Amino acid sequence: MKGLHLLFRPTTFPAKKTFAPPPPPPPSQNLTETHFISLIHSSKTTKHLRQVHAQILRRNLLSSSHLTTQLISASSLLKSADYSLSVFKHFPLKNLHTFNALIRGLAENSRFQTSISHFILMLRSSVRPDRLTYPFVLKSVANLCLGCLGMAVHCLVVRSGVEFNTFVRVSLVDMYVKVEELRLAMKVFDESPERNKCESILLWNVLINGCCKVGDLGKAVELFEGMPERNSGSWNSLINGFMGNGDWKRAVELFEQIPEKNVVSWTTMVSGLCRNGEEEKALLMFFRMLDEGVRANDLTIVSALSASAKIGALEAGLRIHNYISSNGIRLNSAIGTALVDMYAKCGNIEAASLVFGETRExxxxxxxxxxxxxxxxxxxxxxxxxxxxxxxxxxxxxxxxxxxxxxxxxxxxxxxxxxxxxxxxxxxxxxxxTMKHYTLIVDMLGRAGRLDEALKFIHRMTITPDFVIWGALFCACRAHKNIEMAELASQRLLQLEPKHPGSYIFLSNIYAAAGRWEDVERVRTMMQSRSIKKDPAWSYMEADGQVHSFLAGDHAHKHAKEIYLKLEEIVAGAREQGYMPGTEWVLHNIEEEEKEDALGGHSEKLALAFGLIQTAPRTTIRIVKNLRVCGDCHSLMKYASKMSQREIVLRDIKRFHHFKDGVCSCGDYW
DNA sequence: ATAGGGTTAG
Missing domain, CATH: 1.25.40 (Serine Threonine Protein Phosphatase 5, Tetratricopeptide repeat)
Incomplete structure (x- = not known):
């Protein structure tokens, strides 16, 4: 078109210009305008921008909407939405461009509400939005999940005649996906002309993403396979869909097929595996990514650190920290927080505190x-x-x-x-x-032996007490040997969760502790007649970097013989002193021995012995140099608080306990 | 004619 225009440019009548010369723009002003624009573009901070702004005001260049627009977009690029708002207020000229820059900047800085209100202001000021306004308005609408407003904006889109613009169309589909109107999203997609569909892979990606969100993976795969062309976003969206629906194996399969993996692909894998409880695989994925020379970004690092924190993988956490420092990655609030969390959950509170101090934001x-x-x-x-x-x-x-x-x-x-x-x-x-706060209060009162208060507290609560909170009361009753209240609590537990093995275990435990073996038998038969099974209690142990796992009473471990010998020794000692050889007693004994010979070569075996008799399943004991006890089960917690000066390593309970509705099948709660 | 644009990780 431009070429044609040049070809037909009337070059034969230059004289006409001399009759009506357009007022040449004062060159000085033009110069200053371009000068300021380059100044604006080179501004690295808001402070610098403010200085430029002041100069512009001094030269009285308020009438330049171009400058206004540039100032607004520059400040939103510097993430200062407030400053762009003040620029907008101070310049009198508000046209399409200034509005567009402002609405865009606000949407990109997550100021969705303000963004929409300025869109409305724009309509009120009779400035007609164009194809560049809508994508951002729709983004804000989508993020605030305002379905009705979205439809209204859709109407405006049609009225403005930009309905078939590719960018607008993608934004529309995305908006409908985000406000959970998949039917409408599909409709917009289906009504899109072929031209749009071929031009924009994103139109497909966005819809795939939507199908995954509502769990319609079949439709997502169908779209994926029917696409004329795919980019990494298409793969990532589908993979994320499988991750979100718990099918991480399928996600891994797909991931291996991606022709060009980018950081987002890798991050999707790391965080997705972590979300699906496959933290070791998530970490392997992260380190494989580094091996392949892909540079991790903030999100990747945060995901990897959270995987380490969940399983207490201190060595991996340290490697990630090392990567952060040696690659000059800034310790911003997100990374700082993830590091603090990782160190704290891996038992190194000093390192956590150190990183906390270094994190400025x-x-x-x-x-x-x-x-x-x-x-x-x-x-x-x-x-x-x-x-x-x-x-x-x-x-x-x-x-x-x-x-x-x-x-x-x-x-x-x-x-x-x-x-x-x-x-x-x-x-x-x-x-x-929330219920969690109440549970902690009941737990706290219960630990202190203030059982009556705990019960009163439950009765006074504004929300209906749940399984977990009665479980907390029950544990307290068990610890303080209040059998009547324990019976009451376990009755409520049975009412609330008649199918949960924990309810029965609770009851049977209390009878066992009181020596009422007929009652124990009664509960066990009740369990059997209702065909309720408790999952086998697995224990994991990390000793000197190696993970050992067992079922209660199994002899499969290669040191089983020695372990059982040691165990018998401990148990015999316990009986001699008139103790029931329970978890806490063994822990206490390990501690005693530690005093004598610093545990020397015994640490591993002792830990393993402990693992075999402990009743709390899936608890990890980490033995590194000095004895460290880790676990989230109530009995261990109680022990932990008794010896509060000792370093207690806590791990994510979800990883090691078999969970259902916040209650562990071993009968403990959280 | 004119400033600037959409998605996927959490």
């Missing part, structure tokens, strides 16, 4: 990770001190950080302080306590 999540770390390590004073500091630095607490604080109180037996925090949470911060 601390947000609520960073503080929460640190406070949680102290709470689970039994370091109450620090947890409380950091909580105060957090408030001091002007960060508002949320329900989660209160969970951490309540945990800290609970582990240190500071019951009244815990109750005060619960009050403060509702009264000072108007946060609604």
């Amino acid at each position: 601390k947000n609520l999540l960073t503080w929460t990770a640190m406070i949680w770390g102290y709470a689970i390590h039994g370091k109450v004073e620090q947890a409380l001190q950091y909580f105060k500091q957090m408030m001091y630095s002007g960060i508002k607490p949320d329900g989660i950080v209160f969970l951490a604080i309540l945990t800290a109180c609970s582990h240190s037996g500071q019951v009244d302080m815990g109750l005060n925090f619960l009050d403060s949470m509702t009264l000072d911060y108007s946060l609604d306590p």
Whole structure:
């Protein structure tokens, strides 16, 4: 077209110009305008931008909408949505371009609400939106999940005549996917002309993503296979779909077939495997990615660190930390938080605290990770001190950080302080306590032996008590040998979950502890007649970097003979002193021996012996140099809080316990 | 004629 235009340019009548010369724009102003535009583009900080802004105001160049637009988009690029808003307010000229730049900038800085309100302002000011306005308005609508507004904007799109623009079309389909109107998304897709479909792979990708979201993987695969062309986004969307629906094996298969894997592909795998409880595979994937020379970004690193944290893989965590430092990756709030969390959950609270100090941008999540770390390590004073500091630095607490604080109180037996925090949470911060908060309170009262108060608390609760909370009360009753209340609690448990093996185990345990063997038998028969089975209790042990696993009572381990000998020795010792040889007793004995010969070569065997008799399944004991006990089961927790100065390594309970609705099949709760 | 654009990881 341009060529044609040149060809037909009337070159024979230049004289006409002399009669009506268009007022030549003052060259000086033109120069300054381009000068400022390049200044704006080279601005690296908002401060710099402010200076340029001031100069522009001084030269009275307010009428240049081009400059306004550039300023707005530059400041939103620097992630300062507030500044772009103030620029917008101060320049009097608001046209299509300034509006577009503003709406775009706000949407890209997650200020969706404001973005939409400026779109409405735009309509009110009779500035007609164009094909470049809609993608961002639709993005904001999608992120706020405003389906009705989305349809209204769709109408405007049609009225503006940009309905068939490829970008607008992709945004429409994506919006309908995000507001969960897959039917409408499909409709827009199906009504798209072939030209659009061939031009844009994204139109397909977005729809595949939508099908995956609603779990229609068949349709997703069908679309994927029917595409005229695929890019890595198509693969990633489908893989993510399989990950989201629990089929990580299929996801891995697909991943291996991707012709060109990018960082997103790898990150999808790392985080997807981690979400599906395959943390070891997630870590292997991460390190394989590094081996293949792909550079990890923030998201990849955060996913890998969270995988390490979940399984307590300290060595892997250290390698990732090393990668961060040696590749000059900035310790921003996301990475800092993930590192703090990893170190805390892997038992290295000192390292967690060190990283916390190095992380300059601390947000609520960073503080929460640190406070949680102290709470689970039994370091109450620090947890409380950091909580105060957090408030001091002007960060508002949320329900989660209160969970951490309540945990800290609970582990240190500071019951009244815990109750005060619960009050403060509702009264000072108007946060609604959840079942988890209530559970911690009941647990806390129960540990302190204040069982009547715990029961009263349950009755006074504003939400209906669930299985977990009665489980907490039950454990407390068991610990304090209050059989009547324990019976009451386990009756409620049976009512709430008649099919859950834990309900029966609870009841049978309490009878066993009281020596009421007929009642134990009765419960066991009840279980059998209702064909309820408890999963076999697996135990895992990491000793000197090697993981050992057993079922209770099995002899498959290569050191089984020695282990059982040691075990008998311990058990005999226990009987002599009149103890029931239970978990805690063995732990206590291990500790005693540690004092004598620092455990020397015995540590591994002792740990293994412990694993064979312990009743809590799927708990990991890590023995590295000094004895470290790790576990989330109640009995272990109780032990842990008794010896709060000892380093307690906690691992993600979901990994090692067989879970159903927050209750472990071993009968413990969380 | 004119400034600038869509997706997938959490």
